[in-house]
Amino acid sequence: MGNERSIQMFRGEVFRDDREKLNGHRSAVFWFTGLSGSGKSTIAHAVEKELFDCSLYAYVFDGDNVRHGLCGDLSFSSAARMENIRRIAEVSRLFVENGTICMCAFIAPVAKYRQIARDIIGGKDYYEIFVTCPLELCEKRDVKGFYKMAREGKIKNYTGISAPYEVPENPDLVVDTEQESLAESVAKVKKFILGKVEL
Numbered sequence: 001m002g003n004e005r006s007i008q009m010f011r012g013e014v015f016r017d018d019r020e021k022l023n024g025h026r027s028a029v030f031w032f033t034g035l036s037g038s039g040k041s042t043i044a045h046a047v048e049k050e051l052f053d054c055s056l057y058a059y060v061f062d063g064d065n066v067r068h069g070l071c072g073d074l075s076f077s078s079a080a081r082m083e084n085i086r087r088i089a090e091v092s093r094l095f096v097e098n099g100t101i102c103m104c105a106f107i108a109p110v111a112k113y114r115q116i117a118r119d120i121i122g123g124k125d126y127y128e129i130f131v132t133c134p135l136e137l138c139e140k141r142d143v144k145g146f147y148k149m150a151r152e153g154k155i156k157n158y159t160g161i162s163a164p165y166e167v168p169e170n171p172d173l174v175v176d177t178e179q180e181s182l183a184e185s186v187a188k189v190k191k192f193i194l195g196k197v198e199l
């Protein structure tokens with residue numbers, strides 16, 4: 001490296017617990033993992049709205065959105081997917097310091113990527129929500145039309161079709177969007193989050 005001496009941390013005077021007290025709730029990261037079309041974005045944004053309406057500070061990091069900016073330079077190779085997750089984990093860690101309830105809606109298809117996020121964020125602030133839905137139904141929903149393109153070979157490395165999805169072994173919460181209505185999934189996630197962010 002050679003430039004370690006120039007990189008130092010400045011310690012401010014306002015700390016995470018001060019912000020949490022001001023907000024009236026803890027901060028943490030709730031990581032939604034699941035196939036494309038399983039319902040991560042839909043649920044996370046609906047919960048965000050409900051938490052906001054209850055005066056809680058919540059923010060959704062959405063895989064689709066960050067790829068336009070922060071991670072706009074990254075491809076979908078496995079190294080780039082890992083870098084995508086690393087950046088989001090680092091940014092959400094900053095948001096946790098800021099007292100924010102973060103909901104990260106990213107496929108994060110490989111256990112190793114999720115472990116990277118957990119390590120960066122810290123185990124006590126990281127909760128994994130597995131949004132499960134059979135591939136056939138995700139493909140039927142085909143919200144973005146990408147499954148069709150992946151089947152036709154027009155998109156490479158598409159999770160579930162030409163790239164693996166490793167089912168989480170120990171998620172903190174599972175929502176099954178084949179069995180549950182959207183309202184049920186949202187209520188379940190909201191209740192889970194409220195239980196974890198209580199001061």
Ligand SMILES: Nc1ncnc2c1ncn2[C@@H]1O[C@H](COP(=O)(O)OP(=O)(O)O)[C@@H](O)[C@H]1O
Pocket residue numbers: 034035036037038039040041042043105141143176177178180181182183185
């Ligand atoms: N219980 C449910 N929870 C979430 N989404 C559901 C549910 N049931 C049906 N859906 C539908 O499934 C689709 C999920 O799409 P999206 O949220 O974009 O998925 P992802 O972000 O995981 O790729 C939406 O069209 C949504 O309306």
Ligand SMILES: [Mg+2]
Pocket residue numbers: 040041042062063064105
């Ligand atoms: Mg999404």
